[in-house]
Amino acid sequence: MSAQREMKEKNPWHTPLTIIITVIGVIAIVALVTVAVLQNRPVPQKYKYGIVLDAGSSHTALYIYEWPAEKDNNTGRVEQKHSCKVKGKGISSYAAEPEKAGMSLTECMREAEMQVPSRRHQETPLYLGATAGMRLLNIENREASDKVFEAVEKALQGFPFSYQGARILSGQEEGAFGWVTVNYLDDRLKQGLETTGALDLGGASTQISFVPHEYDISESPSNSVAFRLYGNDYNLYTHSFLCYGKDQVLRMALAHQTRSGPVTMSDPCFHPGYSVTRNYNALYDSPCVSERKPKEAPLNFTHTGVGNFFRCQEVVKTLFNFTSCKYSRCSFNGIFQPPLQGSFGAFSAYYFVMNFLNLTDSSIPLETVKANLANYCGTPWNQIKQQHPEVKEKYLAEYCFSGTYIVTLLTEGYNFTKETFSKIKFIKEIKGSDAGWTLGYMLNLTNMIPAEAPDSPPLPHAGYVSIVTVIALLLFILFILSLRPIWPKCSKKPQIV
Numbered sequence: 001m002s003a004q005r006e007m008k009e010k011n012p013w014h015t016p017l018t019i020i021i022t023v024i025g026v027i028a029i030v031a032l033v034t035v036a037v038l039q040n041r042p043v044p045q046k047y048k049y050g051i052v053l054d055a056g057s058s059h060t061a062l063y064i065y066e067w068p069a070e071k072d073n074n075t076g077r078v079e080q081k082h083s084c085k086v087k088g089k090g091i092s093s094y095a096a097e098p099e100k101a102g103m104s105l106t107e108c109m110r111e112a113e114m115q116v117p118s119r120r121h122q123e124t125p126l127y128l129g130a131t132a133g134m135r136l137l138n139i140e141n142r143e144a145s146d147k148v149f150e151a152v153e154k155a156l157q158g159f160p161f162s163y164q165g166a167r168i169l170s171g172q173e174e175g176a177f178g179w180v181t182v183n184y185l186d187d188r189l190k191q192g193l194e195t196t197g198a199l200d201l202g203g204a205s206t207q208i209s210f211v212p213h214e215y216d217i218s219e220s221p222s223n224s225v226a227f228r229l230y231g232n233d234y235n236l237y238t239h240s241f242l243c244y245g246k247d248q249v250l251r252m253a254l255a256h257q258t259r260s261g262p263v264t265m266s267d268p269c270f271h272p273g274y275s276v277t278r279n280y281n282a283l284y285d286s287p288c289v290s291e292r293k294p295k296e297a298p299l300n301f302t303h304t305g306v307g308n309f310f311r312c313q314e315v316v317k318t319l320f321n322f323t324s325c326k327y328s329r330c331s332f333n334g335i336f337q338p339p340l341q342g343s344f345g346a347f348s349a350y351y352f353v354m355n356f357l358n359l360t361d362s363s364i365p366l367e368t369v370k371a372n373l374a375n376y377c378g379t380p381w382n383q384i385k386q387q388h389p390e391v392k393e394k395y396l397a398e399y400c401f402s403g404t405y406i407v408t409l410l411t412e413g414y415n416f417t418k419e420t421f422s423k424i425k426f427i428k429e430i431k432g433s434d435a436g437w438t439l440g441y442m443l444n445l446t447n448m449i450p451a452e453a454p455d456s457p458p459l460p461h462a463g464y465v466s467i468v469t470v471i472a473l474l475l476f477i478l479f480i481l482s483l484r485p486i487w488p489k490c491s492k493k494p495q496i497v
């Protein structure tokens with residue numbers, strides 16, 4: 001017993017004063033850290049929403065975006081919350097019955113009503129942007145295009161959102177907003193990193209956008225868009241080729257091969273054994289080919305497949321004009337294009353097609369891509385159908401043509417080489433949001449990307465809490481050490497035996 005008491009007397013930690021100080025100190029630290037954590041705890045998120053309808057040539061899709069409501073100046077990250085594919089074709093296909101264009105949107109709009117909390121409905125902006133399908137209809141029949149917009153507008157105004165209008169985007173806007181989307185989602189803009197180019201392949205047009213290295217804007221001002229985003233300046237090169245989306249380019253390829261008005265046409269871009277009857281009037285019913293219609297054509301022609309990638313490439317190449325260029329350099333059709341720069345994200349049909357063909361992996365060399373395509377195109381149609389019973393026949397029949405077109409457009413059209421081809425990433429989405437022009441369009445119209453970098457707190461939340469904890473602990477240790485003079489003195493020196 002006396003030994004125990006002696007031990008207690010010797011050990012300063014066992015004096016009542018130190019025990020009280022320690023307990024108070026521990027309570028103080030716990031309280032300090034708890035307050036720091038609670039005070040800075042992210043409050044339960046409330047969101048704001050925005051809706052964009054992408055009225056493409058082949059179909060319309062609705063996208064709902066959401067972002068934290070609390071952030072000042074809407075600087076919180078915008079993400080895709082939901083998307084809805086409108087059933088049926090694009091709005092431009094309703095030229096003869098415009099009301100149906102409006103009605104076609106109802107189902108997806110009802111879904112949007114369910115997805116966005118009802119207390120946010122009135123403040124949620126709703127935009128519709130139409131692309132190449134409506135551009136073509138507008139060229140072909142202005143009145144019909146206006147009627148389609150009227151019908152769509154009427155339908156959209158019947159929903160409780162804040163309707164902001166429906167319009168045709170210019171090709172330049174479509175290309176530039178696709179680039180903004182890709183770089184925003186990759187966090188490249190905020191961090192001022194080197195940007196990624198954007199390649200979009202639609203049904204009726206295709207866009208290429210990238211920031212070139214040292215670039216003379218004055219050479220072709222219509223291909224340049226200047227941005228100031230988060231304090232950085234960007235001089236973007238962008239071009240949209242109308243009629244070079246995959247559906248219209250297929251029309252052009254078929255038109256080229258039926259220019260003499262034959263009854264049967266053998267097509268290297270379709271599989272051996274493939275055979276369908278096509279109508280001449282239907283084929284030439286587009287401003288992309290209408291001028292080429294043969295004078296004396298029968299009603300129909302039989303479209304048969306031969307399945308030869310290299311001959312298909314030759315057909316596709318005839319659709320590009322490389323003969324005239326009034327600039328220092330061109331892509332094709334006399335369009336200025338500065339040298340390619342950096343990496344690229346290729347989305348929409350680039351992705352659908354290359355994904356189907358198992359060619360999205362960037363490590364696959366260009367030569368292997370071509371060899372795989374040659375093998376695929378040469379496979380008999382019956383075998384292809386057997387191998388993919390789940391794929392729509394229309395899509396299935398066209399993958400050989402589309403794959404050949406993609407490779408030819410990238411290499412012959414845009415001048416990607418076997419080295420730079422590997423810099424193309426075929427993507428559908430980035431961090432859960434689809435790649436496409438819609439997000440960039442909404443960010444722009446809602447002023448969600450500031451021109452200057454916003455001031456941010458010097459430390460992130462976790463850093464702040466850690467520093468408070470460490471400082472509190474240091475202060476406490478310092479305090480305990482400062483009490484040393486009043487610790488009871490040891491009466492005896494330890495004996496050395």
Ligand SMILES: Nc1nc2c(ncn2[C@@H]2O[C@H](COP(=O)(O)OP(=O)(O)OP(=O)(O)O)[C@@H](O)[C@H]2O)c(=O)[nH]1
Pocket residue numbers: 055056057058059090131132133201202203204205206245246247348349352353356395
């Ligand atoms: N294989 C396949 N093709 C698709 C799919 N969805 C769309 N497509 C086709 O891919 C092409 C491009 O589609 P989108 O990017 O939606 O084109 P769009 O926006 O309607 O057309 P633009 O107005 O020119 O941009 C069209 O020929 C579509 O028919 C899909 O899931 N699989």
Ligand SMILES: [Ca+2]
Pocket residue numbers: 056057131201202203348
């Ligand atoms: Ca599109």
